[in-house]
Amino acid sequence: MNEYALGQGLWEMGFAAAVPFTLVALSAMAVLLADLWLLPSQKRALPWAALAGVLLSAASVAFLWNEEATGFGGAIRLDRFSAFFAMVFLLGTGLVVLLSSAYARREGVERGEYYALLLFGTSGAMLMASAVELVTFFLGLEILSVSLYVLSGFFRQRPASAEAAAKYFILGAFASAFLLYGIALFYGASGSTTYAALRESFGSAAFPYSHGLLALAASGLLLIGLAFKLGAVPFHMWVPDTYEGAPTTITAYMSVVSKAAAAAAFIRVFGASLSSLQQDTSAVLWVLAVVTMTLGNVVAIAQTNIKRMLAYSSIAHAGYLLVALTAAGEAGYSSVLFYVLAYVFMTLGAFGVVSLVRKGEGGADAGAEALDISHYSGLAGRHGLLAAAMAVFMVSLSGIPPTAGFFAKFYVFSAAVRAGEVGLAIIGVLNSLVSVYFYMRIVFLMYMKEETVPVRGSRSRAGWVALAACVLGTLLLGVLPSSFARLATESIASIF
């Protein structure tokens, strides 16, 4: 029993599969503890410590890029798919940490808990993408969600932030209950919670009708839980209020990492394991996709607060993701991966600009965040580079070439057409046309209007580096999409 060497034993138990998110969780704990002994003047080191943890984990993912391992009795799996999503989450977290370094200090929330919770959330997201067992997936989801509940209420003194956290927490707990009920029904129907067992018991032609009914009920409940995380209509009620009230950098993190994690889990459960139910799920997803896109885009037009506008825009983008998930198949799912990568750059960039802009001298609330859309009038005159970056992100979000957003939508809609969902693709394209209006309004205000309220942009070097990375990523994915598309296809191929 005790004979074999320890290293081999750990390898056989699949500890390699746990290395990336374990490193993130360890650095979260290191940040949390370091904060206790740091003097207030040394707190500036916190974001860099968090960034070091992110880079360390990214290095481990790169090192394990070609490995495959299943760990902990078939609970988690390391393959190209989980490696891809781990990289997406780490990229998003790294950029958010860079943006936070100036934002958190200025808003007076530069504390170890902030960065520790960010890293804990990321480890949860990574666990969600690499889980191949329902309870482990739920564990990852809860780690991510609980971190986000706290982070969205991190401005403890502001009622809006407390409201954001309370709404997110109550509705999130409700959604988790649905999800857990779905897991319980799956367990009842198949006698196991591993994805492999799901595939086996629902994939065979001989599976009896009563199981089919149970499986449909379970998938429905699971779908509700995931749609909540994705922010899809009609489970979107929390999105605008939470996105508006949460710290801007946390809003950016939520919209990118939490959405990508839900998409990853969706593909693993419904795409790879429950493909026998695909006809039924696609029928539901079709409706969800149409309502989500339409509501998101139409309501975004009426917004006057930029964070609320971006919140509705993120609902609309969840709709485009649902189009790809409706299309299913390897083409549909690989377009999800490409979309998620493009979405990281453009959305983080847009929220990044918002976090760097604040009201200038003269007003009563100088130094407060400039969150009204009208504050962006004439930004190009005073802060040319910030306005140019924002313009790139807006162009990309509305899906105009040569940016990442164009190819992301192109792959999604062409996957939908190939899957025979021509109607859905047409509705999607019409929706993108609607979205051009409210994205371009920002560009119009920045370049064509006179300044109404003096605003000033942050000179945080870390923030600028993050924005430059986002601009670069947005343009790179728009000019040379094929190698990234191939990466997405390979990642999907590894789980089918």
Add this chain to the structure above:
Amino acid sequence: MLLAYLPILIWILLCAGLALAIVFLSHVLGRKRPTGAKLSPYECGITPVGDARSRFPIKFYIIAVVFLVFDIEAAFLYPWAVIYKKLALVGLLEMAVFMAVLLVGYLYLWKKRVFDWED
């Protein structure tokens, strides 16, 4: 397969039925002679003072949560100790990792002065 859960359904119905029946029967059959003392929320307790929704120091809440966490830690140790030999070195390491994670939390609480009752 779904049929295998039938005994559980019967059991749930029996339990719920019994509980409802007892409450219902004691309501129907019992004699009722209410007095002021009998109708008070805690008949044998201290006479209530003021509103239940009053503010209380957050310390009580934090201590309760901390107690819960470490109580569950202790509960986890029992099954582990039972098959401790079977799990061998890997099991020992896994438990060490678990304890280390909780130790981090403990250090955090300590430095945040959660255990200082006098303030």
